[in-house]
Structure formats: C-alpha cells, structure tokens
Amino acid sequence: MASIPLKKKTYPASFLGQWSMFFRQFVKHPGMIGSVIPSSAALVESMLAKVDWQRTRLFVEYGPGVGTFTRPILERMHPDAKLVAIDLNLDFVAWLEAQIDDPRLRVVHGSAADVRRFIAESGHRQADYVLSGIPFSTLPDGVGDLICAETRRALRPGGEFLVYQYSAFVRRLLAAQFDEIVERVEWRNIPPCRMFRALKHESLAQAA
Ligand SMILES: C[S@@+](CC[C@H](N)C(=O)[O-])C[C@H]1O[C@@H](n2cnc3c(N)ncnc32)[C@H](O)[C@@H]1O
Numbered sequence: 001m002a003s004i005p006l007k008k009k010t011y012p013a014s015f016l017g018q019w020s021m022f023f024r025q026f027v028k029h030p031g032m033i034g035s036v037i038p039s040s041a042a043l044v045e046s047m048l049a050k051v052d053w054q055r056t057r058l059f060v061e062y063g064p065g066v067g068t069f070t071r072p073i074l075e076r077m078h079p080d081a082k083l084v085a086i087d088l089n090l091d092f093v094a095w096l097e098a099q100i101d102d103p104r105l106r107v108v109h110g111s112a113a114d115v116r117r118f119i120a121e122s123g124h125r126q127a128d129y130v131l132s133g134i135p136f137s138t139l140p141d142g143v144g145d146l147i148c149a150e151t152r153r154a155l156r157p158g159g160e161f162l163v164y165q166y167s168a169f170v171r172r173l174l175a176a177q178f179d180e181i182v183e184r185v186e187w188r189n190i191p192p193c194r195m196f197r198a199l200k201h202e203s204l205a206q207a208a
C-alpha cells in the first residue's frame with residue numbers, strides 16, 4: 001500500500017486534537033488500536049532512553065497512531081537518519097502525513113508484517129531499531145508471531161526490537177525469535193506499561 005500525499009498543515013494539532021483523533025479511532029477499531037488514549041511522555045522517555053542515536057541510520061516505528069513517539073524520535077534522530085512509520089489505519093497515516101513535515105520521515109499504510117518490503121522500498125537493507133506500539137494480544141491468530149519473525153529478519157545484527165504493551169502476552173512471541181529480552185515496567189503511564197527490549201545479538205545473527 002502506498003503512502004498518501006496530503007497538503008501539510010502549517011501548525012501542529014493541539015494536545016486535545018490528538019487525543020480526540022485517537023479516541024475516535026479507538027471507537028471505530030478497538031482491536032486494532034488497543035488503547036483509549038495515546039502513550040504518556042514518561043513512557044516515550046523511558047522507551048527511547050537507551051537508543052544509540054549517533055549510530056542509528058534507520059529507525060522503524062510500528063503503529064505510530066497520532067505520532068506520540070514519532071515526533072520525539074525525529075527530535076532525537078541524526079540529520080542523516082530515516083524513520084519509516086508503518087500503520088494499518090489509513091486515517092492515522094493521513095493524519096501523520098498532514099501533521100509532520102520532516103524529510104527524514106516516510107509514513108506508509110500497511111502491516112508491520114511487511115516491514116522488510118517497506119525497508120527495501122526506502123532504499124535500506126536492515127533497520128537499527130524497530131519500535132512497536134501494536135496491541136499484540138488482540139491481533140488475529142498467527143499475525144503476532146509473523147510480525148516478530150519478520151522484525152528479527154529486518155534488524156541488523158546488534159539491532160533491537162523495542163515493544164511497549166499493557167499485557168505480558170508478547171513476551172512468549174519475542175522469546176521465540178530473539179536472543180535476549182530485557183523487561184521493565186513504566187509505572188508513570190496510565191495504565192502502567194510493560195517495556196521490552198528484544199535483542200538480536202551480533203554473534204548469533206548469522207542464522208537470520
Ligand atoms: C495503541 S496504538 C499506539 C499509538 C501510538 N504509538 C501511541 O503510543 O500512543 C496502536 C497502533 O497500532 C496500529 N496497528 C495495529 N495493528 C497494526 C499492524 N499489523 N501493523 C501496523 N500498525 C498496526 C494501530 O492502527 C494503532 O495506530
């Protein structure tokens with residue numbers, strides 16, 4: 001699925017505007033969105049704290065929604081780096097296209113399961129980091145396993161899959177694909193949120 005060219009707005013949406021957009025999409029597609037409100041600033045800070053921004057040249061985001069992580073990622077990213085943001089919800093894709101005007105960002109409409117195709121279309125081979133806000137526990141059967149397997153293949157050796165979730169469901173899917181999982185909880189989010197760093201070790205990566 002292709003990205004959608006829209007006229008850029010000259011001002012960003014207000015905080016309330018973003019929440020209202022997010023809530024309306026939750027009412028339309030509760031299973032796909034998986035949360036009533038966007039992630040908190042505390043969660044964003046904790047999730048991005050360990051990223052090596054100097055070394056990162058390709059960052060991929062699954063489920064950007066209204067851009068809660070997208071903007072902070074762009075703020076931290078190297079001027080030569082690229083961010084590919086993939087969302088299944090066309091309304092969110094159109095919203096982000098209209099709201100964020102940054103040549104380093106490419107927003108695509110589609111599933112995270114097709115991450116390798118989107119990376120190739122962006123002129124890259126593998127990503128340094130993939131960050132996911134997808135609600136794994138409400139995905140159709142088999143889709144979560146496929147996304148985790150494809151994400152491992154999409155990451156360079158030494159790359160990381162960063163996942164935030166309200167349940168522990170995804171842990172088993174990550175453990176099946178990655179060499180090491182580091183788990184923490186961000187208590188300052190509503191509700192408290194589990195944070196996973198799934199690591200693809202350099203020495204074990206030749207099989208992928
Ligand atoms: C809980 S929202 C996260 C929004 C935002 N990142 C945040 O933290 O506030 C989940 C997002 O995942 C998207 N999504 C669900 N399934 C997806 C899939 N298979 N591929 C890509 N995006 C997906 C939804 O459309 C939605 O934007």
